[in-house]
Amino acid sequence: MADAPPRRAPGGRRPSGALLGVVPFFAYTTVFLLIPTLVVLVGAFLDDDGSFTLDNLSALSEPVVVRALRQSVVLSAVTAAVGAVLGSVLAYAVSTAKADGVTKRFVTSLSGVLAQFGGVALAFAFIASFGATGLISVWLRGVGVDPGTGLWLYEWNSGLMLVYLYFQVPLMLIVFLPAVEGLRPQWREATETLGGSTWTFWRRVAGPILFPSFVGATLLLFTNAFSAYATAAALVSQSSPLLPLLIGGSLRSEVILGQENVGKAMALAMIVVVAVVMTAYAWLDKRSSRWMPR
Amino acid sequence: MTGQRAAVRRRQTVLRWLVIGAAVVFFFLPLLGAFEFTTQGPGGTGRSADTWRRLFDIDAISVEYPVLRRGFLASVGLAVITVVLMLALLVPTMTWVRLRLPGLSRTVEFICLLPLTVPAIVLVVGLTPVYAWVYYLLGSSVLWLGLAYVVLVLPYAYRSIDAGLRAIDVRTLAEAARSLGASWFTVLRRIVLPNLRTAVLSASFLSVALVLGEFTIAYLFSKKNLQVAMFELGKSDAKISVAVGLVALAFGFAVLFALSFVGTSPAGISPLARLRRPSADAGRVSDDKELAR
Structure with missing residues (x-):
């Protein structure tokens, strides 16, 4: 079904014939992308019998949901801010390396794998390192710091933040590097010729x-942390301190009837937050690409 | 002035190594910790390579850890299905849009980049009724997850193939072939595909890496792929599961590192960078043309 190639379109010059060639693509994306999105958008306003209701949305005001949403936003905001600062310093350092050098390839590839494919494996690496006999626990004890019970690793406001930084900093490097590389050496030289110091350059030109x-990039990091599920699910198994975990829980437990559409309402809340942030991002991206090398 | 330049340069080098060094140590600490954990002897004392020996003993591991074998095979099958479907869907459509329907290119781009803004967990919620139909019509094999994975890899694959198509003059090539009597299928198979070799390769490898790392959708649909198997094994035999995780990360790194040599322009280094800079694609033109010859 998916791969009826364009040859099916009769060779005629009429646009109606040419349109046949893109039918498979639009059919596929409709079924697997647009319908799912619509299911969430519409389902959030339907009850179990399929009639219109706002009850699901009122479920969003329940304390457990409000708390999860708040903690998700705080976690995403903090890791986005810290990740953006650390990642941009790293991006600047990498940008001064040779363009086709091994250093740059190595760091960007490492960042790519941590930012995109980390998930469960990254969470396990942390559990192993901070476990009772884990390497980092042993080292910490060696220098006289008591790592404690290691339970802090599973708290949303300490351990999860640390683990999230392990994919936020690399993502910042990847999305911010092109911008830093767009800084032309001539601008710095011009600043120096006019008597400006390094500080002037950063304060008045590069900044x-x-x-x-x-x-x-910070906004992109925010949505990235906000949407992340795998890492949190691998670390937290008992409670649902974050919105994605709560949605996952509503999908996996079939006990509570009528939860399905509440799940959709929570998913809708996620879409709204992400959409607002991504709109701001698109606007900023248009502005910032003005200085990109062409 | 030259002395000042040299001083700035030296300072930059020192700063670069300090920052990159600190970052690499920061990134490698938990990975090192994980590796150390897999080599711990029984009870946390001594050293033993037992875990790794078992992991690479294919026969034993399939018997001892059937869930791992199932998950691995499922993920490999999913990777193949996803890549084949993705290519079958994107290459003809994008070529066709470029040749005959340029007005639709913005729409196609918008749809392809849409998955970046829909979190996977939200997609799962919306896919539940769709998959009820898929299971009803096609059976409940784990491999049907590939249908959803195509959507996940869409943005990355789109950018790779788009960069490849920008680099060649599809219209002229297609017209030349058509005037020599080639059918549209021949144009696609013998003209477009060979010219897109690099782009198709990088789109495929990225898709494979993404599929092997996918957890959310499989886990929430109660299907077992490699990541889910690893997750479940983590409860009973943590060492094997951590070792599998390390191998998966190493594989992902190898794929990205190899891909960074495919395009030689700076933009070719990171697949994500391509998502942000259409202008970067222009930089790839010459490289792809070189390869196409």
Whole structure:
């Protein structure tokens, strides 16, 4: 069904014939992308019998949901801010390396794998390192620091934040590197010729140019942390301190009837948050690409 | 002035190594910790390579850990299905849009990049009724997850193939072939595909890496792929599961590192960078043309 190639379209010059060639693509994306999105958007306003209701949305005001949403936002905001600062320093350091050098390839590939494919494996690496006999626990004890019970690793406001930083910093490097590389050496030379110091360059030239990219990348980091599920699910098994975990829980437990559409309402809340942030990001990206090399 | 430049350069080098060094140590600490954990002897004392020996003993591991074998095979099958479907869907459509329906290119781009803004967990919620139909019509094999994975890899694959198509003059090539009597299918198979070799390769490898790392959708649909098997094994035999995780990360790194050599422009280094900079694709033109010759 998916791969009826364009040859099916009769060779005629009429646009109606040409349109046949893109039918498979649009049919596929409708079924597996647009319908799922619509299911969430519409389902959030339907009850079990399929009639219109706002009850699901009122479920969003339950304390457990409100708390999960708040903690998700705080976790995403904190890791986005810290990740953006650390990641941009790293991006600058990498940008000064040779363009086709091994250093740059190595760091960007490592960042790519941590940012995109970490998930469960990353969470397990942390559990192993901070376990009772884990390497980092042993080292910490060696220097006289008591790592405690290690339970902090499973708390949303300590351990999860640390683990999230392990994919936020690399993601920042990946999305911010092009902007830093867009800084032309001539701008620095011009600043120096006019008597400006390094500080002047960063304060008056590079800073304003990079600022939109920086904020845009930070927003991207926010949505990335906000949408993350695998890492949190691998670390937290008992409670649901974050919104994605709560949605996952509503999908996996079939005990509570009528929860299905509440899950959709929570998913809708996620879409709304992500959509707002991504709109701001798209706007900023348009502004910041003005200084990109063409 | 030259002395000042040299001083700046030296300072930059020192700073670069300090920052990159600190970052690499920061990134490698938990990985090192995980590796150390897999080599711990029984009861946390001594050293033993037992875990790794068992992991690479294919016969024993399939018997001892059937869930791992199932998950691995499922993930490999899913990777193949996803790549085949993704290519069958994107290459003809994108070529066709470029040749005959340029007005639709913005729409196709929008749809392909849409999955970036829909979190996987939300997609799962929406896919539940769709999959009720898929299971009803096609049976409940784990491999049907590939249908959803195609959507997940869409943005990455789109950008790779788009960069490849920008690099060649599809229209002229197609017209030349058509005027020599080639059918549209021949144009696709013998003209477009060979010219897109690099782009198709990088889209495929990225998709494979993404599929092997996928957890959310499989777990929430109660299907077992590699990541879910690893997750479940973590409860009973943590060492094997941590070792599998390390191998998966190493594989992902190898794929990305190899891909960074495919395009030689700076933008070719990171697949994500391509998502942000359409202008970067222009930089790839010359490289792809070189390869196409």
